[in-house]
Amino acid sequence: xxxxxxxxxxxxxxxxxxxxxxxxxxxxxxxxxxxxxxxxxxxxxxxxxxxxxxxxxxxxxxxxxxxxxxxxxxxxxxxxxxxxxxxxxxxxxxxxxxxxxxxxxxxxxxxxxxxxxxxxxxxxxxxxxxxxxxxxxxxxxx
Amino acid sequence: xxxxxxxxxxxxxxxxxxxxxxxxxxxxxxxxxxxxxxxxxxxxxxxxxxxxxxxxxxxxxxxxxxxxxxxxxxxxxxxxxxxxxxxxxxxxxxxxxxxxxxxxxxxxxxxxxxxxxxxxxxxxxxxxxxxxxxxxxxxxxxxxxxxxxxxxxxxxxxxxxxxxxxxxxxxxxxxxxxxxxxxxxxxxxxxxxxxxxxxxxxxxxxxxxxxxxxxxxxxxxxxxxxxxxxxxxxxxxxxxxxxxxxxxxxxxxxxxxxxxxxxxxxxxxxxxxxxxxxxxxxxxxxxxxxxxxxxxxxxxxxxxxxxxxxxxxxxxxxxxxxxxxxxxxxxxxxxxxxxxxxxxxxxxxxxxxxxxxxxxxxxxxxxxxxxxxxxxxxxxxxxxxxxxxxxxxxxxxxxxxxxxxxxxxxxxxxx
Numbered sequence: 133x134x135x136x137x138x139x140x141x142x143x144x145x146x147x148x149x150x151x152x153x154x155x156x157x158x159x160x161x162x163x164x165x166x167x168x169x170x171x172x173x174x175x176x177x178x179x180x181x182x183x184x185x186x187x188x189x190x191x192x193x194x195x196x197x198x199x200x201x202x203x204x205x206x207x208x209x210x211x212x213x214x215x216x217x218x219x220x221x222x223x224x225x226x227x228x229x230x231x232x233x234x235x236x237x238x239x240x241x242x243x244x245x246x247x248x249x250x251x252x253x254x255x256x257x258x259x260x261x262x263x264x265x266x267x268x269x270x271x272x273x274x
Numbered sequence: 275x276x277x278x279x280x281x282x283x284x285x286x287x288x289x290x291x292x293x294x295x296x297x298x299x300x301x302x303x304x305x306x307x308x309x310x311x312x313x314x315x316x317x318x319x320x321x322x323x324x325x326x327x328x329x330x331x332x333x334x335x336x337x338x339x340x341x342x343x344x345x346x347x348x349x350x351x352x353x354x355x356x357x358x359x360x361x362x363x364x365x366x367x368x369x370x371x372x373x374x375x376x377x378x379x380x381x382x383x384x385x386x387x388x389x390x391x392x393x394x395x396x397x398x399x400x401x402x403x404x405x406x407x408x409x410x411x412x413x414x415x416x417x418x419x420x421x422x423x424x425x426x427x428x429x430x431x432x433x434x435x436x437x438x439x440x441x442x443x444x445x446x447x448x449x450x451x452x453x454x455x456x457x458x459x460x461x462x463x464x465x466x467x468x469x470x471x472x473x474x475x476x477x478x479x480x481x482x483x484x485x486x487x488x489x490x491x492x493x494x495x496x497x498x499x500x501x502x503x504x505x506x507x508x509x510x511x512x513x514x515x516x517x518x519x520x521x522x523x524x525x526x527x528x529x530x531x532x533x534x535x536x537x538x539x540x541x542x543x544x545x546x547x548x549x550x551x552x553x554x555x556x557x558x559x560x561x562x563x564x565x566x567x568x569x570x571x572x573x574x575x576x577x578x579x580x581x582x583x584x585x586x587x588x589x590x591x592x593x594x595x596x597x598x599x600x601x602x603x604x605x606x607x608x609x610x611x612x613x614x615x616x617x618x619x620x621x622x623x624x625x626x627x628x629x630x631x632x633x634x635x636x637x638x639x640x641x642x643x644x645x646x647x648x649x650x651x652x653x654x655x656x657x658x659x660x661x662x663x664x665x666x667x668x669x670x671x672x673x674x675x676x677x678x679x680x681x682x683x684x685x686x687x688x689x
Binding site for chain 1: 284285288289291292295296299302303339342343346350559560561562563564565586587588590591594597598601604605614677
């Protein structure tokens with residue numbers, strides 16, 4: 133009785149183990165698939181130019197811009213960075229009829245667009261570089 | 275095929291099914307000598323594993339696969355150990371429960387206490403203390419003086435030291451700027467690691483010595499800026515290996531039995547040949563649980579558990595175990611790549627290398643691919659201290675899989 137059961141079970145065990153491995157690999161595969169889409173396909177986004185490892189604070193590589201994106205040291209901003217050179221509310225990017233506008237919010241150390249300090253609201257073009265303190269973002273709008 | 279949101283339920287259920295089936299088969303196998311307590315512990319274990327897989331999803335927003343993979347490995351190992359020796363099986367159940375508790379403990383301790391990367395000196399002191407204990411209190415098991423016995427519980431301090439080693443290296447390389455002023459600071463690190471390896475050699479714990487060396491080399495290869503130090507390291511290792519071969523008899527024996535064990539079939543080569551016989555006997559699908567002869571294999575519950583599993587559950591299960599380790603190590607590297615905190619990045623890397631190398635060394639050893647060195651197969655072999663240390667390592671990996679930011683650095687907040 134036991135012998136027969138054991139003989140049958142050995143095949144079942146192998147099948148279960150491989151199904152298990154397969155299902156985990158499948159989940160990992162889905163995981164990788166999700167990462168690549170990263171909803172940057174249609175809308176405009178900011179890409180970090182610095183190497184992430186060089187910056188000693190929490191930061192992501194991509195930030196998508198919906199209607200509005202704010203940047204600052206305060207946690208209520210869409211991007212917040214614990215850097216002493218960043219003001220609480222530093223700059224914002226606003227979308228209007230498909231165009232994106234950059235505005236400095238009276239920050240202490242200023243916002244630079246393509247090496248020039250901005251005073252007024254500026255229209256952003258694809259490939260513009262926004263610099264705050266030593267952090268640089270690339271603006272991408274396809 | 276699977277609904278969204280219920281994604282991780284499928285492997286969890288498969289695991290549950292596997293455990294339920296195999297445990298019921300084992301109970302049938304030992305029907306006459308079955309005790310009630312065994313029965314209860316077994317059901318308890320299945321519940322613990324199922325629940326902790328479920329709970330972990332709620333607690334941690336990090337990686338959800340590593341714990342699943344490990345629990346599968348645990349189940350396969352436990353079934354085999356229980357089949358070989360019920361008493362050991364029950365003990366292993368206990369160790370697994372303690373291990374899972376340790377996993378959660380490590381997770382919370384690491385998550386809520388900060389500053390781990392600054393305590394390099396502490397880890398160093400602790401390692402030497404453990405070595406000292408081993409030499410003073412150690413007893414000889416299987417030819418290696420690497421166990422401490424306290425009140426009937428055997429304990430292998432090197433299992434903890436291997437984690438401390440990873441912590442030391444991580445703390446060193448993540449505090450690189452601090453040590454820059456000290457001349458030759460990276461040579462000190464080399465000195466420390468070599469002192470560990472020398473001490474392990476004196477204990478005749480070859481497997482652990484190789485493990486320490488490879489972990490160090492891998493992390494050094496990635497983080498050391500002084501490239502000639504790595505070549506120096508490899509050169510020293512070759513020289514050390516050659517010296518070990520000439521000076522120590524037990525190193526020579528391992529090499530001779532690796533090259534050709536057949537003339538020594540009844541003494542030196544006995545272990546490895548029994549292991550090969552067992553694997554050959556099992557074939558692709560195995561003899562079936564309870565129908566093989568794992569008693570012929572020496573140390574079938576610890577070092578040679580892979581051969582015992584191959585005999586009774588088949589080569590396919592053996593390949594399955596290797597694949598499980600592969601995805602575990604893959605996840606570990608993935609975690610290390612995504613982690614931004616340098617200290618945890620190095621820790622995750624070190625632990626992945628540890629799991630990978632440890633399984634390569636022992637699986638390769640019992641298959642006669644590389645010289646055999648006695649070391650446990652992580653999460654599968656019987657053993658209290660190795661179970662605990664592996665679960666601590668897994669806990670660290672779980673913490674490292676989360677987005678930690680760089681909490682250790684304090685930035686003054688100014689306008």
